[in-house]
Amino acid sequence: MSHADQKSAVIVGAGIAGLMAARRLSRAGWRVTVIDKGRGLGGRMANRRMGEACLDHGAQFFTIRDPRFSGYVSKWVTNGQATVWYEREASAPDSPPERHYVGLPAMTAIGKQLAEGLNPVLGRRVTGLAFNGERWTVADDVGSTCEGRWVVLTAPVPQSLDLIDRNRVELPASDRTQLNRIDYEKCIAVMVALSGPSGLPAPGLLRLDKAEPLALIADNQRKGVSPVPAVTLHSGPRFAESHFDAPDHEQIAVLLKAAEPFLRSPAAQTQAHRWGFAKPVQVHPEDHYNCPEIRLALAGDGFGGGRVEGAALSGLAAADSILAHEETLPQSIHEPRSI
Ligand SMILES: Cc1cc2nc3c(=O)[nH]c(=O)nc-3n(C[C@H](O)[C@H](O)[C@H](O)COP(=O)(O)OP(=O)(O)OC[C@H]3O[C@@H](n4cnc5c(N)ncnc54)[C@H](O)[C@@H]3O)c2cc1C
Structure with missing residues (x-):
């Protein structure tokens, strides 16, 4: 060598x-x-x-x-x-x-x-x-x-x-x-382009710790990541575990419905992403x-x-x-x- x-x-x-x-x-x-x-x-x-x-x-x-x-x-x-x-x-x-x-x-x-x-x-x-x-x-x-x-x-x-x-x-x-x-927990992320501002108060992060099915909403526009209104929704681990193999449209529908009371504008476009190993729990x-x-x-x-x-x-x-x-x-x- x-x-x-x-x-x-x-x-x-x-x-x-x-x-x-x-x-x-x-x-x-x-x-x-x-x-x-x-x-x-x-x-x-x-x-x-x-x-x-x-x-x-x-x-x-x-x-x-x-x-x-x-x-x-x-x-x-x-x-x-x-x-x-x-x-x-x-x-x-x-x-x-x-x-x-x-x-x-x-x-x-x-x-x-x-x-x-x-x-x-x-x-x-x-x-x-x-x-x-x-x-x-x-x-x-x-x-x-x-x-x-x-x-x-x-x-x-x-x-x-x-x-x-x-x-x-x-x-x-x-x-x-x-x-x-x-060991890791799973997470389902739903990306949502909005037709107007999210309405989330500053800094644009809402954590619903240990909440199910929705655990977090992050406003990518307020964060400075997106030039147009767009939020990321993260599921809680229990919802991710039980719905990991569900079709995208089902995952999106549940998380979007849970997020709606916090959002001022309707969704214009959505996508889902499955994280099989999101965060370590052990x-x-x-x-x-x-x-x-x-x-x-x-x-x-x-x-x-x-x-x-x-x-x-x-x-x-x-x-x-x-x-x-x-x-x-x-x-x-x-x-x-x-x-
Ligand atoms: C939804 C979600 C929210 C999170 N929120 C936060 C947060 O707010 N704050 C925080 O600090 N952390 C957060 N985390 C955790 C954080 O993202 C991770 O702890 C960190 O990024 C892990 O880095 P890593 O390099 O260990 O692993 P990874 O970033 O997963 O890197 C491993 C890489 O290995 C590659 N790989 C795997 N298998 C193979 C293969 N066979 N061949 C080639 N490549 C392979 C993968 O593609 C990946 O790019 C979050 C994670 C998720 C999923």
Whole structure:
């Protein structure tokens, strides 16, 4: 294996966890290949156009609890890739108000910024994983392959485990038990272009926590994402679970009816999106998973804190653990000595 190949990784997923990991490794001089099945960058920090309307239909905002994440957010704000949507009184006395940030012009801006210089491969679903004791060969659904000394899986954990199982990759039994416990709830998102302003009061976010069937309404125009009136409706987890396979028109009818009392203008156009793994409800106790024996890492919001921030920090943690592992290898393996 050449020296260059010794510092190489394939990263599955171009959400914030995968892109954070990729950037960290790339900055450390690694060759990284990022592959995502989606057509766009950012994973669940997603945005869709519907005529003139523009709607964030996954994560609506992100917050900062950890100073390690705050440096990134400050840079995005300075560079015009993120802004404060609104502030909320902190629950703890004497704490500063909690800022809710959004990507500019939409949530996908963060993924686009992080992906600069990485040239992720989009629209390719990873289906094959094979480790020959030295390197991984990763195959996608159009038959292309790439290689890396490490592989980092950042899909929602049940999807990563499914990929692992289909390819008969063995993990230590106790590790596997812990990974199996990570669980997510579903969400149905309905995107609605309105024929006039939504009428939602500032800042344009209505949270009906734990409410069913409707849990949230976000006004994309007030948020600054859409030039025309458009709202995103998020279902509660129970409705999503019971109606996940229902036809779009049924999902739309129920959520729209529940939202109507809060909206001043009628719907002009609608679309539904099913999130099978929206948010983790049971996370791993660590901020990432690393199996150095087979040089495989897992990261994403299923580790540590969940949410956008947790996913970002998990990607960084996975990259750091890979770098730390490689740095502790004996010199003869780590870097062939030149004569
Ligand atoms: C409806 C909804 C609302 C949310 N609201 C908020 C919020 O307001 N605030 C907040 O902080 N968080 C929110 N979240 C959660 C937040 O979006 C996630 O925690 C975060 O974006 C997860 O990032 P990630 O990189 O771990 O995973 P993802 O963003 O899911 O990235 C994983 C990527 O892997 C790709 N992938 C999967 N399998 C394969 C494969 N086999 N081959 C290739 N690529 C593959 C996927 O396409 C995806 O792009 C919300 C999520 C949803 C769905």
